[in-house]
Amino acid sequence: MGHLTPTTLRTIDISLSGDNHSAKTPRPVHTYTTYDDIRGHVAISALTPTPFSRVEIFLLGTTRTAHTDHTVPxxxxxxxxxxxxxxxxxxPxxxxxxxxxxxxxxxxxxxCPLHIPFHFVVPARLLPHACRHEHSSASVPEAHTQLPPSLGSFLLPRDDLTFEVANISYSIYAKLLAPSPTSKPSKILSSAIRKFHVVPASEEAPPLLVLKESQYVLSKSKTMRKGMFRGKLGTLTLTTTQPRAFSLPPPRTCGPLVPFALTDLTLTLRFDPTDPSCAPPRLGxxxxxxxxxxxxxxxxxxRIPDQELQGSPYDSHSRAFKTYVALAAQDVPAAAAPLWRVVPAPKYARTDSGYSTAWSLSPTPSPNSSPTPLAASTGPLVSVSAASASGDVDEVDEKKPYYTTIALRLVLAPSRTWIPTFHSCFVSRFYTLVLELVVHPPGATMPFMLSLEVPVQVIGQGREGMKEAFVAGGRAGSVGMGEGGDMRGLGGVWDRYVAGGGESVDAYGGCGGEEMGQGDELLPAYVAPDFTRRRRRGR
Incomplete structure (x- = not known):
């Protein structure tokens, strides 16, 4: 936005490509992903003759956090x-x-306003020295040098399930500097900032290794009884595995992100009866x-705080903010098979640490279908099929277990702004599926509930072909930046911009991919990250 300095009446205005320059409509909130071009120009004007030394334009990524929980006022x-x-x-x-x-x-x-174009490329990673603090394992700096997404609300209402004490923002920062005859830093005559959103592309990580002391629950068992003082009916066990990640589509350049992200999940139930006369329970x-x-x-x-360990999961300087959002199932058919099947007990036990395979059990959603909430009913709103260790179903035999599977297709609510799972030096965001199944034991008046807590990822998709175009275009080598910000080779670029009426510029201020770690010459300037801690004084 434009900023006006009252004493000297100098104005700086930052425009991004795609802005609607009509004065009647507000500027859009732009959203970019990995390898996207951030183009625009800075317009600087003054009402009085103003000497200056140079103009500086930066792309900044900033994290701000606060500690609000105190034992004393x-x-x-x-x-x-x-x-x-x-x-x-x-x-130049x-x-x-x-x-x-x-x-x-x-x-x-x-x-005679001054128009200076700029062009950045959203990088795929940060430089290695972006994470210079102590860490417990090599996976910490690997995660902390991934580009974090925008977090927190600004410019437009945007419910990304974040408390106001944590904020990650991206912006274009421009400043006009006064001449400085000495070696002292130049005085800033005027400055402006233009914020935007970044939803970086990310890859799906392997399934999380659930530790014994973790709060995640992938399997839950319950012993059913005929009554408080009556005998046992059997044991019911609910089990699942970590599903594939919710994959967010590439964001729109202008306007809010409206995701259509889904994943499939399989729940497996096993009922071990006490005797053959005990029937399996009805699912609610x-x-x-x-x-x-x-x-x-x-x-x-x-460390990476995605395990949510029991007891005290975070240190004394960390706080966690949790928000729950109800999910919806899409195209859930009626039960097409008997709810329970009696099958031979498996000859061996298999522990699967991989992903859920519900996509082979659930049909492909229709583009015109609408999500249906998972509401209470007389029967479960799920598709049910038999899971067996063999292809044939045997006759009922003594104490043979019952099996059934429930295939779910879960869709992220479009009423929220979802951001990818990430872990940075000061802020982390991760997700957990909470599943609750009501069970009605035969002959019992009170139902009970089995609940699971399953880790799940949310990842962002990049635009197709952007990385290949970035590498094929040779952008990293087209602008050679030497020691001290050498501008050789850029004069012709700016001459073409001026001759073309200021519509395009081919000076790249960005970097991306693995090329970033090969040397700082890929960047016009890349300053090592720093952070400052402060405590506000009382009024």
Whole structure:
């Protein structure tokens, strides 16, 4: 947005490609993903002749967290600000008006605004020194150098299930600097900032290894009784595995992200009767929620907090904020097979740490179908099929177990803004599926409930062909940046921009992929991340 300095009446306005320049409509909130081009220009004007030395344009990624839980009253909470990404746009001298006096001083005249284009590329990773703190394993810096998504609300209402004490923002920052005859830092005459959203592309990680002390529950058993003082009916066991990730489509460049992300999940039930006369129970309502956990800290995280260990899962400087959202099942058919089948007991036990395979049991959703909530009913809103160790179903025999499978297709609610699973130095976001199945034992008046807590990922998709186009275009090698921000080779680029009326520029201020780790020459400037911690004073 434009900023006005009252004392000197200097204005800086930052425009992004795709902006509607009509004064009657507000500017859109742009959303980018990995390898997307961020194009625009900075317009600087003044009402009085203003000498200046240079203009600086940056792409910034900033994390802000606060510590709000205190045992004693305090005036203000401690906060931390961490700049994890800083990319500078190279600006050659030909972009400025003719020098006025000394070779490093230019004059901004009234009625002659200065238009400077910029072009960044959303990187795929951060440089290795973006995570320089102590860590417990090699997986921590690997996760912390992934580009984190935007987190927190700004410009538009956007419910991304985040508390206000944690915020990750991306912005274009432009500033006009005054001439400085000494070695002291130049004074900022005027500055402006333009924020936007970033939803980076991410890859699906292997299934999480659930530790013994973890709060995740992938299997739950319950002994059923005929009554409080009557005999046992048998044991019912509910089991599942971690499903495939919810995959978010590439975001729209302008406007809110409206995802259509789904995953398939298989629930396996086994009933071991006490004697052959004990019938399996009737299944009632099945409910599904997704829990979004946001962990934030004022100290860098030394481990990845996705296990939610029992007891005290986080250190004294970390806090977790949890939000539950009900999920919906799509195209859930009626039961096409008997609810329970009697099958031979397996000759061996198999522990599967992989993904759920419900997609082979559930039909493909129709594009015109609408989500149906998992509400309470006389029977479960699921598709049921028999799971057997062999292809044939035997006759009822003594104490043979009953098996059944429930295939679910779960869809993320479009009323929320979903962001990918990520872990950064100060903020993490991960998800958990919470499943609750009501069971009605035969002859009992009170039902009981079996519940599971299953880890699940949310990942972002990149735009098809963007990475290949980035590598094939040779962008990293088209602009060679030497020591101290050498601008050689960029003069012709800016000349083409001026001759073309300012519609395009081929100066790349971004980097991406594995090329980032090969050397800083791929960036016009890439400043090592830093963070500052402060405690506000009382008024």
């Amino acid at each position: 305090v005036i203000a909470e401690p906060q931390v600000t961490h700049i994890f990404l800083r990319m500078a746009m190279p600006i 001298p030909s972009a400025y008006p003719p020098p006025s006096g000394s070779s490093n001083t230019y004059l901004l005249n009234p009625g 309502a099945l409910s599904a929620w997704i829990r979004a956990t946001t962990v934030h800290s004022i100290n860098p995280a030394s």
